[in-house]
Amino acid sequence: MAQIACEYLIPDGIGLEDVKHLIRDRVRFIEDPTDEVTRRFLDSFDWRLYLDQATLEERLDAAGRRLVWRDLGADAPPRMQGIDAAPGFAWDLPTGPVRDRLEPVLGIRRLLPLLEVRSRVQSLRLLNEDDKTVVRLLLEDNRFRDADRDREGSLAARVCLLPVRGYAADLRETARMLSRDLELEPARNQVLSEALAAAGRCPGDYSSKLDYHLDGDQRADAAAKEILRGLLDTLEANIEGAKANLDSEFLHDLRVATRRTRSALTQIKGVFASELVEDYKTRFAWVQQITGPMRDLDVYLLDFDGYQARLPPSLRPCLEPLRAFLADHYDGVHKALVQALGSTEFKGLLTSWRAFLEAPVPERSAVRNAMRPTKAVADARIRSMYRRVRKAGRAITPDSPAPELHALRKHCKKLRYLLEFFSSLYPQQIGALVKMLKRLLDNLGRFQDTAVQVDHLRETAQQMQDAGGVETDTLLAMGALIGRLFDHQQQARVAFSAIFADFDSKPNRLVWRELFAPEGRRGQRA
Amino acid sequence: MKVIGVYNIKGGVGKTATAVNIAYLAAEEGNRTLVWDLDPQAAATYYFRVRPKVKGGGKALVRDKRALDTVVKGTDFENLDLLPADFSFRNLDLVLEDAKQSTKRLSRLLKPLAEDYDYIFLDCPPSISLVSENIFRAADAILVPMIPTTLSARTLDQLLAFLGEHGQLRALRVLPLFTMVDRRKRLHLDIIERLAGDYPDLLATRIPDASDVERMGIHRQPLPAYAPSSAAARAYRALWDEIKTKLLAG
Numbered sequence: 053m054a055q056i057a058c059e060y061l062i063p064d065g066i067g068l069e070d071v072k073h074l075i076r077d078r079v080r081f082i083e084d085p086t087d088e089v090t091r092r093f094l095d096s097f098d099w100r101l102y103l104d105q106a107t108l109e110e111r112l113d114a115a116g117r118r119l120v121w122r123d124l125g126a127d128a129p130p131r132m133q134g135i136d137a138a139p140g141f142a143w144d145l146p147t148g149p150v151r152d153r154l155e156p157v158l159g160i161r162r163l164l165p166l167l168e169v170r171s172r173v174q175s176l177r178l179l180n181e182d183d184k185t186v187v188r189l190l191l192e193d194n195r196f197r198d199a200d201r202d203r204e205g206s207l208a209a210r211v212c213l214l215p216v217r218g219y220a221a222d223l224r225e226t227a228r229m230l231s232r233d234l235e236l237e238p239a240r241n242q243v244l245s246e247a248l249a250a251a252g253r254c255p256g257d258y259s260s261k262l263d264y265h266l267d268g269d270q271r272a273d274a275a276a277k278e279i280l281r282g283l284l285d286t287l288e289a290n291i292e293g294a295k296a297n298l299d300s301e302f303l304h305d306l307r308v309a310t311r312r313t314r315s316a317l318t319q320i321k322g323v324f325a326s327e328l329v330e331d332y333k334t335r336f337a338w339v340q341q342i343t344g345p346m347r348d349l350d351v352y353l354l355d356f357d358g359y360q361a362r363l364p365p366s367l368r369p370c371l372e373p374l375r376a377f378l379a380d381h382y383d384g385v386h387k388a389l390v391q392a393l394g395s396t397e398f399k400g401l402l403t404s405w406r407a408f409l410e411a412p413v414p415e416r417s418a419v420r421n422a423m424r425p426t427k428a429v430a431d432a433r434i435r436s437m438y439r440r441v442r443k444a445g446r447a448i449t450p451d452s453p454a455p456e457l458h459a460l461r462k463h464c465k466k467l468r469y470l471l472e473f474f475s476s477l478y479p480q481q482i483g484a485l486v487k488m489l490k491r492l493l494d495n496l497g498r499f500q501d502t503a504v505q506v507d508h509l510r511e512t513a514q515q516m517q518d519a520g521g522v523e524t525d526t527l528l529a530m531g532a533l534i535g536r537l538f539d540h541q542q543q544a545r546v547a548f549s550a551i552f553a554d555f556d557s558k559p560n561r562l563v564w565r566e567l568f569a570p571e572g573r574r575g576q577r578a
Numbered sequence: 579m580k581v582i583g584v585y586n587i588k589g590g591v592g593k594t595a596t597a598v599n600i601a602y603l604a605a606e607e608g609n610r611t612l613v614w615d616l617d618p619q620a621a622a623t624y625y626f627r628v629r630p631k632v633k634g635g636g637k638a639l640v641r642d643k644r645a646l647d648t649v650v651k652g653t654d655f656e657n658l659d660l661l662p663a664d665f666s667f668r669n670l671d672l673v674l675e676d677a678k679q680s681t682k683r684l685s686r687l688l689k690p691l692a693e694d695y696d697y698i699f700l701d702c703p704p705s706i707s708l709v710s711e712n713i714f715r716a717a718d719a720i721l722v723p724m725i726p727t728t729l730s731a732r733t734l735d736q737l738l739a740f741l742g743e744h745g746q747l748r749a750l751r752v753l754p755l756f757t758m759v760d761r762r763k764r765l766h767l768d769i770i771e772r773l774a775g776d777y778p779d780l781l782a783t784r785i786p787d788a789s790d791v792e793r794m795g796i797h798r799q800p801l802p803a804y805a806p807s808s809a810a811a812r813a814y815r816a817l818w819d820e821i822k823t824k825l826l827a828g
């Protein structure tokens with residue numbers, strides 16, 4: 053079936069009454085009473101629904117309050133579900149068709165209000181000879197309100213065409229009437245897109261993923277500043293959400309941006325004065341430190357159900373006092389975080405860092421790599437870090453002590469960040485390398501995170517005991533959990549050699565060599 | 579998806595009125611609901627102002643020439659769809675007889691709709707036939723509307739005996755109820771009382787004999803749409819609540 057436009061714009065100067073008269077001249081319909089409709093559009097901070105080509109609205113009208121999910125790509129009717137509280141996390145929603153669709157898309161993020169569209173809606177039901185409704189037409193007067201930015205205004209009035217299943221011919225005819233007889237323009241955008249544009253918002257404008265477009269001939273110090281500015285933007289974008297603790301990902305993204313900043317500072321070597329690098333390295337290490345306890349608790353609580361699932365059912369309830377203990381600490385730890393992120397020390401760091409990043413690079417720099425082309429510096433850094441990863445990886449044996457694996461993981465992370473910073477300078481193949489590196493990192497992460505979890509469990513057990521009285525059963529359950537975690541760690545350890553061998557395979561090594569060979573030597577060693 | 583058949587061997591006992599009205603109430607609560615009018619007389623189809631026509635007739639549906647969801651019509655009410663009847667349904671028995679696994683056809687045809695609907699109501703023609711057997715196989719429960727007469731117990735016993743003879747049907751949930759009840763008639767009350775003792779699954783809600791229900795044919799709408807607060811509409815609401823509770827209790 054040919055795609056039929058579902059929404060039409062009513063030109064300025066023509067009222068809904070006029071449109072109604074024009075329609076009345078042509079078809080028979082009955083009017084339902086006018087309804088006031090409020091649509092609060094929702095998405096996560098990182099636009100997960102938008103990226104999934106879907107919209108979600110909390111809709112308030114005469115019929116009540118409900119969520120409406122639309123898949124823009126598909127020709128499917130909207131999913132609806134009644135609610136009685138403001139939506140936030142997927143897991144807090146009652147089960148229903150919207151939650152089913154939403155949950156895998158939203159993940160652990162919270163739904164945040166984007167903006168509100170308020171409409172006066174007149175609904176016309178077009179009838180056939182049997183007085184059966186065969187098409188619905190909604191005439192909408194629309195206004196938007198963006199409470200966060202304190203903006204509001206009117207939007208174009210619309211005519212929406214709602215099909216009644218099984219009456220496709222009537223639908224086509226009505227569409228023809230709207231476009232040919234009434235000369236209405238099909239709306240190219242959803243009302244949400246129109247409202248976002250009117251409010252000056254750009255969908256998809258935040259992403260935690262890196263997306264640089266560097267110029268290989270640019271001076272390396274200027275490129276480094278560009279990379280670091282991007283990271284600072286990300287860091288700053290997440291501060292408010294982390295303070296308000298809207299969801300755990302704000303703090304997570306803030307910490308990742310901090311870690312990447314430190315990595316860029318130390319790994320893009322010899323582009324800034326070394327005192328400056330030392331100074332900021334220390335100060336960003338402090339940021340990592342003040343945000344650590346909250347992140348640890350978040351991870352603990354996010355993983356909690358998973359922890360419980362690892363235990364035999366009879367032991368699971370014994371873990372509840374641990375959850376309660378963590379929850380008790382949560383507010384205090386969060387308060388400390390809010391204080392730290394509001395401190396003059398933190399604000400001062402960001403201000404001076406931005407001032408430095410936004411200042412133009414000096415015309416001449418005596419620092420070793422500052423004035424070299426970005427591409428040459430990137431090639432050399434990636435080559436050297438790749439060599440370190442290979443060397444450290446090949447040295448790992450089944451008996452290697454844990455610190456050696458930890459060290460390898462650190463090298464891998466640095467290498468991954470370098471690839472991500474500079475990926476725009478290389479052909480698409482680099483994506484496959486990043487992927488393979490990620491697999492290796494996942495394995496090493498599994499190993500180390502488990503070690504960290506075990507340490508935390510030990511510490512927490514001690515704290516719980518110090519705080520006075522913890523049930524023996526709870527300690528035993530925690531002990532059993534530690535046992536399970538060790539098993540899990542062992543599995544990661546066993547899987548390591550195969551994953552590393554993949555990473556270090558001959559064809560793969562050739563790709564690395566070829567991609568990052570010094571200028572002039574490319575193609576010679578293939 | 580729950581499939582609920584509305585069935586009685588006898589005609590004119592309020593099957594169609596029951597199916598149409600409780601489907602309307604289910605949809606009103608936000609459930610995606612479908613009524614399948616299996617009766618060639620097409621009374622349910624008429625109430626929804628839909629033409630009683632299925633391209634290719636029952637044959638096309640049973641022989642998989644035409645998927646059910648391409649035949650579905652939206653009603654005038656949100657969440658409520660109709661699979662219209664067709665005059666050819668009078669021969670549905672013969673068509674089914676020709677099909678493979680002839681007692682499971684309907685159940686198989688309905689399967690693809692499981693994603694689309696929360697409730698499917700089957701408005702059945704009066705008789706006991708291959709069509710009814712198909713309905714028993716497809717349904718999670720059947721409602722059996724009865725007018726309180728001295729024969730209602732006998733009809734119900736016949737039905738239960740039939741189900742008992744067919745192993746796979748023994749688990750089918752059978753929910754009898756009384757319709758067109760006239761409280762002024764001593765006989766009605768006596769019959770109801772007697773049956774309630776013998777059939778624990780008998781629904782407590784009774785649909786009164788009311789001219790509001792008869793007017794469905796004039797309004798061509800479900801009763802709660804044009805007379806939402808009438809006594810009969812309230813009875814249908816209570817009935818739907820009771821059915822949901824029974825179904826949930828399993």
Ligand SMILES: Nc1ncnc2c1ncn2[C@@H]1O[C@H](COP(=O)(O)OP(=O)(O)OP(=O)(O)O)[C@@H](O)[C@H]1O
Pocket residue numbers: 588589590591592593594595596617621702703704757758759785786787788789791792793794810
């Ligand atoms: N509660 C009621 N009070 C009064 N009249 C009713 C009631 N329920 C149904 N009727 C009327 O009784 C007649 C038969 O009802 P209905 O069509 O619902 O029964 P049915 O069992 O589906 O019949 P059939 O076997 O012919 O399909 C109709 O005219 C209907 O309007």
Ligand SMILES: [Mg+2]
Pocket residue numbers: 593594595617621701702
């Ligand atoms: Mg009937």
